[in-house]
Amino acid sequence: MSSLYRRHRPQKWETISGQSNIKSTLQQEIKDVRLVNAYLFFGPRGVGKTSIARIFAKSLNCAMRIPTDSEPCNKCTNCEEITSGRSLDVLEIDAASHTGVDHVREAIIENAQFAPSKGAYKIFIIDEVHMLSISAFNALLKIIEEPPAHVIFILATTEPDKVPETIISRCQRFDFKKIPHKEVIARLKLVATEENISVEDEVYERVARQSEGCVRDAESLLGQLFSIGETAITSEMADLVLPRFYIDKLKIFVEGILKKDIITNLNLIQTLANEGVDLLLFHEQLIEFIRLIMLVKFNPELARQSFHLNDAALISIEDVAGRMSPEQLSVIFEETIDAKKWWKNARISEIPLELLTLKIAYAGSSLIPSVSHREIPSSQGHSKNQPVAEPSLDKIQIPTPVITNQLPACGTTSLLHESSNTPQPPGIISLDEIKKKWNDLLKRVQTYHHSLPVILRMSEPLEVAGNVLRIGLKYTFHRDKIKERKMSDLVEKALLDVLGFPLLIEPMMITVSTPVQPDKDAKSIEFDDLVQAFSGIPAPLA
Numbered sequence: 001m002s003s004l005y006r007r008h009r010p011q012k013w014e015t016i017s018g019q020s021n022i023k024s025t026l027q028q029e030i031k032d033v034r035l036v037n038a039y040l041f042f043g044p045r046g047v048g049k050t051s052i053a054r055i056f057a058k059s060l061n062c063a064m065r066i067p068t069d070s071e072p073c074n075k076c077t078n079c080e081e082i083t084s085g086r087s088l089d090v091l092e093i094d095a096a097s098h099t100g101v102d103h104v105r106e107a108i109i110e111n112a113q114f115a116p117s118k119g120a121y122k123i124f125i126i127d128e129v130h131m132l133s134i135s136a137f138n139a140l141l142k143i144i145e146e147p148p149a150h151v152i153f154i155l156a157t158t159e160p161d162k163v164p165e166t167i168i169s170r171c172q173r174f175d176f177k178k179i180p181h182k183e184v185i186a187r188l189k190l191v192a193t194e195e196n197i198s199v200e201d202e203v204y205e206r207v208a209r210q211s212e213g214c215v216r217d218a219e220s221l222l223g224q225l226f227s228i229g230e231t232a233i234t235s236e237m238a239d240l241v242l243p244r245f246y247i248d249k250l251k252i253f254v255e256g257i258l259k260k261d262i263i264t265n266l267n268l269i270q271t272l273a274n275e276g277v278d279l280l281l282f283h284e285q286l287i288e289f290i291r292l293i294m295l296v297k298f299n300p301e302l303a304r305q306s307f308h309l310n311d312a313a314l315i316s317i318e319d320v321a322g323r324m325s326p327e328q329l330s331v332i333f334e335e336t337i338d339a340k341k342w343w344k345n346a347r348i349s350e351i352p353l354e355l356l357t358l359k360i361a362y363a364g365s366s367l368i369p370s371v372s373h374r375e376i377p378s379s380q381g382h383s384k385n386q387p388v389a390e391p392s393l394d395k396i397q398i399p400t401p402v403i404t405n406q407l408p409a410c411g412t413t414s415l416l417h418e419s420s421n422t423p424q425p426p427g428i429i430s431l432d433e434i435k436k437k438w439n440d441l442l443k444r445v446q447t448y449h450h451s452l453p454v455i456l457r458m459s460e461p462l463e464v465a466g467n468v469l470r471i472g473l474k475y476t477f478h479r480d481k482i483k484e485r486k487m488s489d490l491v492e493k494a495l496l497d498v499l500g501f502p503l504l505i506e507p508m509m510i511t512v513s514t515p516v517q518p519d520k521d522a523k524s525i526e527f528d529d530l531v532q533a534f535s536g537i538p539a540p541l542a
């Protein structure tokens with residue numbers, strides 16, 4: 001069954017999926033006998049470059065083709081020999097395994113001098129042509145520049161950038177595209193019919209989706225499904241071969257984040273793990289799902305096209321999209337992508353998703369911005385089903401933190417506090433314990449970075465919320481420096497060393513209780529040293 005793709009390789013123009021412009025141009029050239037000596041087919045793998053090259057060659061050498069028609073007969077000796085790969089006039093060369101100049105000389109240049117044995121043309125199909133060595137390209141260039149009249153070259157490549165311009169400029173070029181979803185499905189249905197196997201529509205959708213416009217991959221997946229050995233393939237059977245898009249569970253997860261429903265999300269993660277679901281795959285699908293929410297929110301038509309959604313699925317996602325503000329969406333999108341980094345060191349596969357839930361829901365009192373009452377931007381092609389409602393505070397219940405994010409005017413007292421309805425998870429370490437270990441932390445940081453402790457000496461630990469330590473900084477320059485990924489990673493690494501468990505840090509501005517003197521006091525001298533150490537320019541303080 002693994003050779004499904006070969007067995008069902010299209011033998012006629014009309015059975016080739018996609019590439020309609022390329023097909024019609026080449027078919028017209030055949031009918032008009034208006035050929036060039038060299039063609040370059042470039043584009044992604046598995047989208048029909050070699051199949052079209054073979055049918056093109058077959059049409060040109062078919063002994064029984066009607067001149068006004070471009071289809072080969074597939075019955076004459078020439079056609080049969082080309083189909084079975086035995087033709088002496090149509091030669092396929094895999095440049096990936098024959099990169100050297102000697103092979104090009106023997107297999108192509110010398111061979112090209114002989115007239116075709118049966119057909120009208122001698123046709124060389126050179127696959128993965130970008131793999132040829134420079135000397136092989138030079139040899140090829142010579143014969144392409146002055147080809148014998150009966151010779152046609154078809155060069156195929158996935159990487160046209162690696163083909164010398166001197167070669168490209170002598171070819172008629174065809175840019176192959178990925179095959180549209182609908183055409184992949186049509187192709188799969190044709191293959192299944194020929195194999196006498198019935199397949200549920202949802203399975204076709206999943207195969208087409210998984211193969212991302214590559215027909216060869218799609219047919220290979222279908223072949224794996226057929227190898228299950230059943231005459232009817234159901235969606236449940238497909239789970240053995242294809243990753244399922246956990247759309248219902250993804251929706252529950254995102255709603256859990258929005259509602260700060262940690263219990264539901266932790267249970268969901270555990271259930272998925274118990275069911276043997278690959279949680280990394282789930283995380284990747286979560287990113288895809290959030291992207292889908294974004295598309296549904298701002299460009300429903302594009303969402304429909306890209307994700308091939310049926311109406312029920314679209315309405316269900318519109319429901320979530322309608323309840324998320326653009327700001328929330330942006331934060332959740334970014335944090336979910338960022339959380340992929342936790343997989344590197346996760347010994348327990350549940351941790352990255354658990355941490356993501358906690359981080360957005362709790363650490364995120366500042367991560368998830370309060371719901372704005374701005375109107376959600378409408379978009380072209382907005383579906384009728386799209387709830388245009390503004391995000392509802394009742395439904396989302398995101399507390400509005402009152403944390404100063406900007407440096408307030410000098411001399412005011414600290415405004416750092418949160419609204420009392422912010423739920424707090426059980427603390428894993430108290431602020432006092434952090435303060436006691438602050439000097440140890442500074443020493444540890446010193447071993448990683450010589451200037452970073454200077455900032456930390458001027459900062460203060462403010463609060464531990466869940467697994468996040470909020471650090472107060474008096475200067476925007478300090479805050480921005482600590483916010484840099486490299487720096488925050490170092491601080492978190494040092495925290496892990498000192499505490500024995502991971503904490504994330506969240507640098508934020510605090511107001512200073514005494515006005516900063518314009519004169520240089522001890523602190524401002526230290527500050528100047530610091531700026532020098534980081535070669536930075538401090539932001540104005542007021």
Ligand SMILES: [Zn+2]
Nearest residue numbers: 062073076079
């Ligand atoms: Zn024929």
